[in-house]
Amino acid sequence: MTMCYQLCKIGTKVNYLKIEKCFFSKGILIFRCHRIKEHEKLDNKKIVSQMKTTIKAALAALTLFGITGTVQAQEVTYGIHIGSNYHMTSFGNKSVKDNNGKVGVSVAAFARIGDRIFFQPGIGASLLRKEYTFENTQKTPKFYQINLPLQVGYTFLQNGDFSFRGLLGPQLNYDLKTVKSSAATDYKKFSLDGRAGIGIDVSCFTVDAYYSHGFTSVDKTLDAKNKTVGIMVGYKF
Numbered sequence: 192m193t194m195c196y197q198l199c200k201i202g203t204k205v206n207y208l209k210i211e212k213c214f215f216s217k218g219i220l221i222f223r224c225h226r227i228k229e230h231e232k233l234d235n236k237k238i239v240s241q242m243k244t245t246i247k248a249a250l251a252a253l254t255l256f257g258i259t260g261t262v263q264a265q266e267v268t269y270g271i272h273i274g275s276n277y278h279m280t281s282f283g284n285k286s287v288k289d290n291n292g293k294v295g296v297s298v299a300a301f302a303r304i305g306d307r308i309f310f311q312p313g314i315g316a317s318l319l320r321k322e323y324t325f326e327n328t329q330k331t332p333k334f335y336q337i338n339l340p341l342q343v344g345y346t347f348l349q350n351g352d353f354s355f356r357g358l359l360g361p362q363l364n365y366d367l368k369t370v371k372s373s374a375a376t377d378y379k380k381f382s383l384d385g386r387a388g389i390g391i392d393v394s395c396f397t398v399d400a401y402y403s404h405g406f407t408s409v410d411k412t413l414d415a416k417n418k419t420v421g422i423m424v425g426y427k428f
Contacts, residue, residue, distance in 0.1 A: 268303040272397060272425025278319040278334070281405075283414025286325060293320035297421055299338065307349075311342045311358060319419065325373060332370045332378070339363040340386050352394040362386040362403055364417070372410040383407045384417055397425040 279292040299315025319334040342360030362384040370378045388401030401423070405416035 265304055266306050268427050270425050270427040271300045272423040273298045274421055274423035276419050276421035278321050279418040280321055281416050281418050287413055288324040290323045295319045307346050309344045311344050313340045334370060335367040337365045354392045356390050358388045373412050376412045379409050382409045382417055395427045399423045
């Protein structure tokens, strides 16, 4: 980075500096420069243009430096949890009878990024079960799902090793096995839910309760959408 600018004027004498380098050292922006001779001077327009370029570059460097410091300062916690779920698929098709939920199991890992306000992505696996009657046939489907929740959380109460928090965000689901919804159709493998929950932390241990509600239909014939509640216990590393 090279530029010239007018440093000072005393009487008829004008002094100019040429900036050869601009760099950071221990968080401080440093300019390396030297005085230039008369024949090396640039006209005022070029001086102004190069000054703007240098200022913009310096501001960009400062911004990048600040963002990097902010990311590095974020607190990141990792953890795992396991628990049970109760799957309550809703059906718009009135031909579905005896719609009953069943208990399943879930395991997951998560990362918690931040402190009071935090971002908590996760990845988990769930076994979801239910029971209903359609076309005079009793159905007992089992769903083996991969779940990807992306939640934003807020810590309402923090007292020593105890904290109480809430979470909200979307969850993407993928069924590992094809499941029949009727004689002619299958449940969709991909689905999108909204997920909300509350939880407590006691030292390294966590307890969470959540509810997820399907935004997308998982089967057009049955007009089916996901509805699941769950309780999880976990451990933070």
